Amino acid sequence: MVVIERWECRSISKGPAGRAWLLVYGRRKTGKTFLLRSCAGASVYVTVGRSGSCVVEEGEPRIASLEEGVKAALRAVESGSTAVIDEFQRLPEEYWDLLAVSRARGGGRLILCGSSVGVASKVFDRRSPLLGLFAPFKVDLASPSDTVASLSRALNPEDAVKWAVVARDPWLLGLLEPRGDVVEALAEAAPLLAASASGLVGEIFREEERALTQLYDAVLRLLALGYWSSAALAQKLHEARLLARPEASHVTGLLAQLAAMGLVERVRLWRTRGARVYYRHRSSLLSLLTALEERGVEAGFKPPRETVGSLLGVEAQFFVGELLAEATGLERAYAVSGSWEVDVVLVKGGRAVAGYEVKLGPFSSSEASRAVERIRSLGIPRAGLVSLTEEPPPVADELYGPRDLVRLAREVSERRKLAHGSIS
Secondary structure: OOOOOOOHHHHHOOOOOOOOOEEEEOOOOOOHHHHHHHHOOOOEEEEEOOOOEEEEEEOEEEEEEHHHHHHHHHHHHHOOOEEEEEOHHHOOHHHHHHHHHOOOOOOOEEEEEEOOOHHHHHHOOOOOOOOOOOEEEEOOOOOHHHHHHHHOOOOOHHHHHHHHHHHOOHHHHHOOOOOOOHHHHHHHHHHHHHHHHHHHHHHHHHHOOOOOOHHHHHHHHHHHOOOOOHHHHHHHHHHOOOOOOOOHHHHHHHHHHHHHOOOEEEEEEOOOOOOOEEEEEOOHHHHHHHHHHHOOHHHOOOOOHHHHHHHHHHHHHHHHHHHHHHHHOOEEEEEEEOOEEEEEEEEEOOEEEEEEEEEOOOOOHHHHHHHHHHHHHOOOOEEEEEEOOOOOOOOOOEEEOHHHHHHHHHHHHHHHHHHOOOOO
């Protein structure tokens, strides 16, 4: 099984400057537990269950009461070791005071891990007994650079960058081995993966103590189908009789809640009339699978290759944009101008620095020339071409083929891991 080596590991690992108590949080299935088990060096690992008990691992795993589990973790901390309490959002707040009074005892380290974003708000609330005791540490999807760099150790450059678009969602690697043509592999496994994706979204809502209503579900499905503006979403929801009035302000609040849950992201729009924000799924994998489900995958039908490839191509644009933003330290943006768009715009202080056309497949010479002309016509100083299949034609200021993307990802991944060596 391929493992994504992540920059977060060094930040979590126990070291001379890594003694801070941490609250690790984020939506489900982003790899938090794997990171903690691999990197925290815990002598006691407690997983809180939903039934009022927990699993305590200090040697042989055992089922214990919540009180026994918390005390086992605190004994390790007081003896100078590291302990983890996972699924912390399920631990009743009556135990929080017990954790707080243990901070002054011993020289050990306690790491709490919660599979919700809401738990962070509670811990850092001004009335919380844990306020000031823990450093927040959010675990998102694996970074583009770490994902490409890790996959490139097992795959050729073309397969590595294409698989990375979806494999930064770590749960995929537990179900599907990244090997060969990613489009064909996703098409074959689509019914199984779509069912898993639906279950994951339901779990996220449950851990956030929210109901996955028809309205939330419809917003996520419309985003996957390409409705990106709050105005367009409001109109579609009104037509479906899920909103009383087609007012964008009603949808903006819903999108903000979904963003806080780690399901939606806001991408800045550059020079786009009528909108400043492009809303989309945070996860390319969930976006792709939700779109396929809307096209009949839930009924067990294998989707056409062309459909999967088209959807993956759209997701690749945003993935490459995030990788280039990582590499340059600039802000990623997107531009829609009439009937075409600029896939990636890198922005600094509101001004465009570079624009890129991104393709999953190869560029023809005419496609490459037209893309560069369009980018330059908007006054963007540098024009770039990115192909996840082969080196683009030499007609732009910047050219990235799969080998170039792998090289860039490795450089960024190594630099970021060194920069995040520890949390003091």
